[in-house]
Amino acid sequence: MVSIAQSESASFDFTxxxxxxxxGTRGVGLxxxxxxxxxxxxxxxxxxxxxxxxxxIAGPDGSERTAVFVEADVREAAEVTAVxxxxxxxxxxLDILVNNAGGSPSTPAATxxxxxxxxxxxxxxxxPLYGAQxxxxxxxxxxxGGVIVNxxxxxxxxxxxxxxxxxxxxAGLINLTExxxxxxxxxxxxxxxxxxxxxxxxxxxxxxxxxxxARVAATVPLGRMGTPADVAAACLFLASDQARFITGSxxxxxxxxxxxxxxxxxxx
Numbered sequence: 108m109v110s111i112a113q114s115e116s117a118s119f120d121f122t123x124x125x126x127x128x129x130x131g132t133r134g135v136g137l138x139x140x141x142x143x144x145x146x147x148x149x150x151x152x153x154x155x156x157x158x159x160x161x162x163x164i165a166g167p168d169g170s171e172r173t174a175v176f177v178e179a180d181v182r183e184a185a186e187v188t189a190v191x192x193x194x195x196x197x198x199x200x201l202d203i204l205v206n207n208a209g210g211s212p213s214t215p216a217a218t219x220x221x222x223x224x225x226x227x228x229x230x231x232x233x234x235p236l237y238g239a240q241x242x243x244x245x246x247x248x249x250x251x252g253g254v255i256v257n258x259x260x261x262x263x264x265x266x267x268x269x270x271x272x273x274x275x276x277x278a279g280l281i282n283l284t285e286x287x288x289x290x291x292x293x294x295x296x297x298x299x300x301x302x303x304x305x306x307x308x309x310x311x312x313x314x315x316x317x318x319x320x321a322r323v324a325a326t327v328p329l330g331r332m333g334t335p336a337d338v339a340a341a342c343l344f345l346a347s348d349q350a351r352f353i354t355g356s357x358x359x360x361x362x363x364x365x366x367x368x369x370x371x372x373x374x375x
Contacts, residue, residue: 119146120147121343122147125202125203127194129187130208131152131174133158135307137335141162141339142340143343145172146167148202151174151176151177152175153181157176175197177193182234188237191238200249201245204254204255205258206235206257209234210230214272216271227272231277232276243287243291243295249294253294253295255298256345256346257280257284258338259299260274260302264278284356288356289355297354297355298357298358299357300341300358302333304333304361327363331362333362338360
């Protein structure tokens, strides 16, 4: 059992609510899944590979809650729709969709192949659209409607050297969020959560080892990189009734952002 997620979700009650988290088996998605389970939600997760162990955690009543796993490639509309169908069949309803699956390896724009570019756009922009369409069809038929949270990135808000296609796709996700919030209101709330520098424990070598990671963290105004738990806490807020008048928004989670380069240059 994991007690951290319980404390993070203590102020939220998702009892009797059903959520789907794409890419919910590891990293940020796993943190979101655990937090939803700890808050009492029933959760369906999907990924291309089944996790080595079931994703389970103690719920608010102390009982063990386990996420339902569905193998799926969310880049395929039919497969992500099938995930939504499993949630509705298994639990009888759907209340929350978290479009978390995404990512990209570092690749210079000059050498990004058409196949690579299409795959990155499909994962980071089209997959959230497919999931949102399938969820919206359910939400519009429910008296209570539903909530969609798209997990974005600050890469979609600033230049992203080495990740041009990824940044462009995430920029599109912000615009998609704003548009769907208007088209699908008032039954559905749609928001984006753009994360900044995150320490997931998986990409330490990307930052030059532990020392490089510390140097990067020192550039964040709050003095550290974000964590999957930080993203999960913000996600639960956007999905909760406490955010009932928030839609079409992009919540930026970056610890204050990045210090402007000219300040460092001025200091010499």
